[in-house]
Amino acid sequence: MKNKQEGFVKEIPKKSENISEWYTSVILKGELADYSPVRGCMVIRPYGYAVWENIQDYLNRRFKETGHKNGYFPMFIPESFLKKEAEHVEGFAPQVALVTKGGGENLTEPLVVRPTSESIICSMYAKWIRSYRDLPVLINQWCSVVRWEKTTRLFLRSAEFLWQEGHTVHRTPEEAEEETEKMLEVYREFAEDFLALPVLTGKKTDGEKFAGADHTYTIEALMPDGQALQSGTSHNLGSHFAKAFDIKFLDKDNVEKYPYQTSWGVSTRIIGAIIMTHGDDRGLAFPPKVAPVQVVIVPIFYGQKEAVLEKAAEIKRVLSEKFRVELDDRDEYKPGWKFNEWEMKGVPLRLEIGPKDIEKNQVVASSRIEEGKIQIPVDNLSESVEKLLDDIQNKFYARAKTFFDSHIFEASSREEIKEHIKAGRKGFYKTAWCGSEECAEKTAEETSTTSRCIERRETAGGLCAGCGKAAYKYLYFGRAY
């Protein structure tokens, strides 16, 4: 066992040389996830699932603060439901898994394994909503969904994935739009403050919006290979689904009306973004807030095993009150080997303690993101560790932000986008845009990119990079996962 594992850090391909192989390798060796015998489906191992649990805790807190409650709707959807909203079925029908037999018999109507739950949820909302007093409805669900993808990749694209999907109903279009933007903002803060992932936020062009939405907002992250990753979306559904599913309410003025809806989701895909963005040649690297293990304590025995272990256990007890801590007290590995392993596992802060440290009432701390070691006193260790972790979190973000900002390339024409690409400048191409869908599609086609999002607040001056007419917004293009 020991011999087999000793070389594992060396076995990881270099991120800078082959990011794709590196990515798969750190996920498998870091025991975040594994391939399953079922086509396109992955297994999320406990170390990877702990990342998801931290994400759930954060988002559940934010959803609750913004008035949402969790519920659960069936995973099966009658095929006819999917067809009720025309764009919706067009978008999802090609990639559904169908249950055709149950209890040994053929079903009279096949059941779709949910690819998303608007249709089944709207059928219930039609039953529950009668009056303006029943609004708003603010429900979220955590579940797994299935989309029969042709090519799959651990976390980034799998036939089954875990996610949360919020589904809300409002009295007015203004309230629905407010909700859509509010949840986009929750996602932006989640990405930037919690995961240390800088993102663009903005509206999708019509060609890229959710099937059935009036319009879609997105957070777009940038991977180290310059590819964009759509990491969370918030849809304003207008009254499309209300009309399709006959959801009506009696308003204050005694008139029956269709309400306005939103839906928004983040999936386990974002774990792929965390891995890609923060890892390095030594393996995984987790920002403290989302790290499965925030602090690892490695005891250095130097012949005083018992005393060192006792002190290390005491430190673990104290720190465990506030942090996620591991004490690596394994006998069969040397400290150096342990350092390598925990670095590969991406633990943001390591504390070493040996006989001399005990004498000096200190521990030796190393951060996953910087070289060098520092001594810190055992007194008030919790406070010191909190500061160190905050600092490490900020440095993760700063490093990612520097990369992000330096990979936004301005382009005043389609030719300029092509020049950027030809010169190896991969990232987001920021263009002034006239607002025409056709023009955006043509730019995407000619440059082999996709439009990623329309800048939310800034108004563009000058001329459209596509057609040369007057521009009114900035539109980002890029290549994407």
Add this chain to the structure above:
Amino acid sequence: MKNKQEGFVKEIPKKSENISEWYTSVILKGELADYSPVRGCMVIRPYGYAVWENIQDYLNRRFKETGHKNGYFPMFIPESFLKKEAEHVEGFAPQVALVTKGGGENLTEPLVVRPTSESIICSMYAKWIRSYRDLPVLINQWCSVVRWEKTTRLFLRSAEFLWQEGHTVHRTPEEAEEETEKMLEVYREFAEDFLALPVLTGKKTDGEKFAGADHTYTIEALMPDGQALQSGTSHNLGSHFAKAFDIKFLDKDNVEKYPYQTSWGVSTRIIGAIIMTHGDDRGLAFPPKVAPVQVVIVPIFYGQKEAVLEKAAEIKRVLSEKFRVELDDRDEYKPGWKFNEWEMKGVPLRLEIGPKDIEKNQVVASSRIEEGKIQIPVDNLSESVEKLLDDIQNKFYARAKTFFDSHIFEASSREEIKEHIKAGRKGFYKTAWCGSEECAEKTAEETSTTSRCIERRETAGGLCAGCGKAAYKYLYFGRAY
């Protein structure tokens, strides 16, 4: 809206008169769950899902304390996997849902939507486990599973339900048995201490064990109509699955061996047991520890709305630090109506506050389980509420335990069981038992009951109620959901 709802308490059938109608009625009116348009599948509404979230929090804490971690395995299982363990496929094949199409194409091998995950998980364990150092493996997963039931009932039996399933692997049979019994004990404490549900604990007879297990332990609750409800099971799988899936490890002695496994689960079914056991003619009634709302504050305005609301909001703020609290500040309903509604919703503690109470610096408290009101000072309210809730929790258990104990009927022969049944004495029939499977089956058949469980610790003397031979254990029979 107001008029429509005013009579809702009267609309609930009496529990004592028609428990089945009462059960459905309190679930629908209490907004715990609803029927869905998908055959046999239910929708869990936020108020019901909150019960499940409290259960998850409790069990996750207990699972973590006992060394388990959460993970996630695919919801699809190749049909051939289910067939690898002979008893397992026999038990589950008749009630599976089959995916036969994906992405518009027929699948070469149909996929089973998991009815339980032993087979898919064991296929991964075979890949991960190599050495005794990899053991024990202690993984739990929270997910939904599908069993194509013919007759379904909200919470108690549905085609799709939510559950947790623990799957562990051990080096020795002793460790596997220890784990199986440890998790049974976690379930017993969960039922009795957290849900206030008294249970029998014991082993299933072979005819009633899990398909593929060596033996199964169960917790069995007793519903008010005298029917038993299997509420959680813990299986010692022996090496059955290890052999079927070729899970082997190199032991300390350098010999390759099959490990020993366990699995154990509790599902949303247990929410049905909570509702059945604790509710009454006024509606739902939740023991404080699992209640979605533990304390409801109802302000009594008496012309001083602003001052009363201010005080009520302050009390809510204070109590919310420790408890799940609602403040019912709705204008459109009178206090009496609110009392009825929150009683129907099963909130264990109600606090009223009006102008006179503010003068006296007090609130008026009523418990869901007893008549009468008491005044309690606002000073140290949190401590007082904690004591009240503890007391209410204990009373919920005591009431259920009294019923439970008075519905265990001893029977020294099959005839005596029949006499109990004939006389309307519904419950558990406790018999001395010789240990023969055949004898137990014959007793069950002749009395139209099923064997529920073999008493764990007590040893029986005397003669077997079935065959009259020497008895060695007590075996409980009953009719079950």
